[in-house]
Amino acid sequence: MDNNPPAGVADKLAHLRLTFRQRAAGELEQLISIAERLPHGKQRRPDTTDDIALSYGILHRLAGSAGTFGYTALGDQARRLEHRLKPLAEHGALTTDDDLCRREKNRQQLLEIIAGVEGLRSLLDETDESLGATPERRAGSGDETNKPARDIHVVLCGLSEKATDFLDHALSNYGFLISTMEIESLSLQTKPGMTTVVTSEDRLAEVSKVLGSLEHADGTPGPPLLCLGRQDDFNSRYALAEAGADAFFPEPVDAPQLAERIERLVHEQNELVSGKILILDDDEHLVAHYRTVLENAGFRVRAISKPETILSELSEFRPDIMLLDVRMGAYSGTTVAKLIRFDPEWVSLPIVYLSSEQDKHVQLEALAKGADEFMTKPVSDDYLVRTAQIRCYRARQLNELLIKDSLTGLLKHSVIKQEVENEHARCQRMSHVSSVAMVDLDHFKAVNDQHGHRTGDVVIKALANLLRNRLRSTDQIGRYGGEEFAIILPECTTDQAQEVLTQICEAFADISFATPEGDLSVTLSAGIAALDAFASGSDALDAADQALYERKAAGRNGVTVFTRFDAAL
Numbered sequence: 167m168d169n170n171p172p173a174g175v176a177d178k179l180a181h182l183r184l185t186f187r188q189r190a191a192g193e194l195e196q197l198i199s200i201a202e203r204l205p206h207g208k209q210r211r212p213d214t215t216d217d218i219a220l221s222y223g224i225l226h227r228l229a230g231s232a233g234t235f236g237y238t239a240l241g242d243q244a245r246r247l248e249h250r251l252k253p254l255a256e257h258g259a260l261t262t263d264d265d266l267c268r269r270e271k272n273r274q275q276l277l278e279i280i281a282g283v284e285g286l287r288s289l290l291d292e293t294d295e296s297l298g299a300t301p302e303r304r305a306g307s308g309d310e311t312n313k314p315a316r317d318i319h320v321v322l323c324g325l326s327e328k329a330t331d332f333l334d335h336a337l338s339n340y341g342f343l344i345s346t347m348e349i350e351s352l353s354l355q356t357k358p359g360m361t362t363v364v365t366s367e368d369r370l371a372e373v374s375k376v377l378g379s380l381e382h383a384d385g386t387p388g389p390p391l392l393c394l395g396r397q398d399d400f401n402s403r404y405a406l407a408e409a410g411a412d413a414f415f416p417e418p419v420d421a422p423q424l425a426e427r428i429e430r431l432v433h434e435q436n437e438l439v440s441g442k443i444l445i446l447d448d449d450e451h452l453v454a455h456y457r458t459v460l461e462n463a464g465f466r467v468r469a470i471s472k473p474e475t476i477l478s479e480l481s482e483f484r485p486d487i488m489l490l491d492v493r494m495g496a497y498s499g500t501t502v503a504k505l506i507r508f509d510p511e512w513v514s515l516p517i518v519y520l521s522s523e524q525d526k527h528v529q530l531e532a533l534a535k536g537a538d539e540f541m542t543k544p545v546s547d548d549y550l551v552r553t554a555q556i557r558c559y560r561a562r563q564l565n566e567l568l569i570k571d572s573l574t575g576l577l578k579h580s581v582i583k584q585e586v587e588n589e590h591a592r593c594q595r596m597s598h599v600s601s602v603a604m605v606d607l608d609h610f611k612a613v614n615d616q617h618g619h620r621t622g623d624v625v626i627k628a629l630a631n632l633l634r635n636r637l638r639s640t641d642q643i644g645r646y647g648g649e650e651f652a653i654i655l656p657e658c659t660t661d662q663a664q665e666v667l668t669q670i671c672e673a674f675a676d677i678s679f680a681t682p683e684g685d686l687s688v689t690l691s692a693g694i695a696a697l698d699a700f701a702s703g704s705d706a707l708d709a710a711d712q713a714l715y716e717r718k719a720a721g722r723n724g725v726t727v728f729t730r731f732d733a734a735l
């Protein structure tokens with residue numbers, strides 16, 4: 167398995183290591199000159215408290231960060247010296263008021279520490295040699311494309327020509343990006359967590375073998391492998407699972423059900439590798455490193471170094487988890503964690519401390535003040551990613567239960583209503599134009615009556631999937647009622663909203679649902695209103711609803727934009 171990050175990310179990490187190395191060299195110079203200033207022998211000198219506090223701060227930072235950048239021996243030695251200096255830093259040393267005996271003891275200790283500091287410099291140089299040539303600074307890593315979050319990629323591999331053509335057409339309707347690949351040239355240049363590979367039972371073993379060698383750079387599992395097959399019994403399913411399939415889908419393929427299955431697989435995968443992480447640490451280089459590693463593993467990361475901005479960052483970024491440094495200059499991370507919990511909204515936000523503190527008792531005390539886990543610095547990249555995955559996954563699962571509708575995975579009625587109000591407030595604050603839409607399935611009662619409730623549910627889920635895939639990641643979709651959906655399209659005019667919803671309308675009408683009574687097609691109607699043109703979000707929703715009923719009255723299967731209340735009636 168290739169465990170190296172992609173070239174762009176590797177360049178970025180190398181550059182961060184170089185920057186760390188430069189800073190560490192400067193800090194070691196500073197430490198050495200402080201050591202030279204400290205009183206030697208019987209020499210008397212006024213208060214050394216500031217120098218010792220400064221040295222302690224530098225050693226603490228090095229102990230917490232050097233290992234992350236590959237300078238493990240330097241970090242370990244800095245930690246040993248930090249521990250030795252801690253009592254002197256906390257209680258003051260060599261002050262003019264001390265009695266002679268204490269001064270002598272402290273002086274001895276300082277001399278040993280000074281000798282240790284001089285050894286740190288050689289540890290830095292030795293590690294440089296073992297890490298190879300000093301990395302060059304390179305501009306533009308090229309991997310920072312701002313792709314929409316929901317580019318779901320379906321790779322068709324090892325299928326017959328007929329099956330490939332059918333799936334290419336049927337799945338494109340859902341907005342999936344389809345590629346066809348030969349097994350030998352199978353490669354996965356997509357975002358982790360956003361790909362599914364579909365293959366046949368005959369070629370499963372070969373495809374599974376190739377996929378095994380293509381796992382993502384950070385070691386996260388490769389894409390799920392969905393296998394199509396004609397035999398659907400325990401033994402054949404067992405054989406497929408053994409040969410590497412993550413999911414099975416029976417042939418002949420029912421396209422809406424397959425789309426639903428792919429959605430679910432990607433969703434499950436994505437839950438493992440995605441999430442929003444807020445990092446608060448006053449060491450900017452370390453934060454830049456964490457950020458690069460976590461972004462490379464698929465997370466969205468916001469990193470801040472000033473504790474004063476924490477509350478506004480929380481409400482704007484709305485992270486799934488937070489990584490919090492314990493010691494940040496004048497501020498204590500444990501107190502910041504407590505302060506965050508003042509707000510009921512953040513009571514359940516998982517907080518993970520980042521600290522060089524190794525004493526389990528002290529860790530426990532800190533945890534009692536409002537965090538969930540302790541990550542001891544230096545944190546390895548793998549450990550960081552894995553911890554973030556586990557914490558984000560759990561946080562998102564809990565959150566989903568609270569805010570998402572169980573049939574469709576869309577936002578619940580009350581949540582989308584609140585989001586409409588939030589977006590309305592944003593429109594006013596930022597003076598931008600946004601739209602809201604109400605979407606309703608046509609003659610849905612007849613679908614239920616003629617084909618049963620179960621088929622009705624499949625149709626509802628298919629529309630939910632289509633909306634998710636066709637709309638932008640910044641759009642928000644809610645299940646407003648049984649077969650009625652509300653959509654927020656931020657920074658989007660009603661003309662643009664009409665264009666995209668018309669395409670969705672056409673794609674949905676094109677989907678064929680297989681039922682025992684024969685193939686079924688269903689259409690939808692939509693009404694749109696300009697969110698910023700109304701006094702409140704709920705007024706705009708009422709207007710979109712009116713436009714929807716106008717569309718129903720005008721023959722359904724299309725999109726109407728609200729103009730005036732009386733005109734819409």
Ligand SMILES: Nc1nc2c(ncn2[C@@H]2O[C@H](COP(=O)(O)OP(=O)(O)OP(=O)(O)O)[C@@H](O)[C@H]2O)c(=O)[nH]1
Pocket residue numbers: 573606607608609610611612614618619620621622623626647648649718722
């Ligand atoms: N299968 C299923 N049906 C649902 C669900 N929620 C609501 N419905 C059904 O959706 C149907 C809505 O019917 P109506 O409000 O009469 O509207 P319609 O038949 O779609 O007619 P128009 O909206 O005028 O085109 C009812 O039969 C509800 O039982 C659900 O979760 N699953």
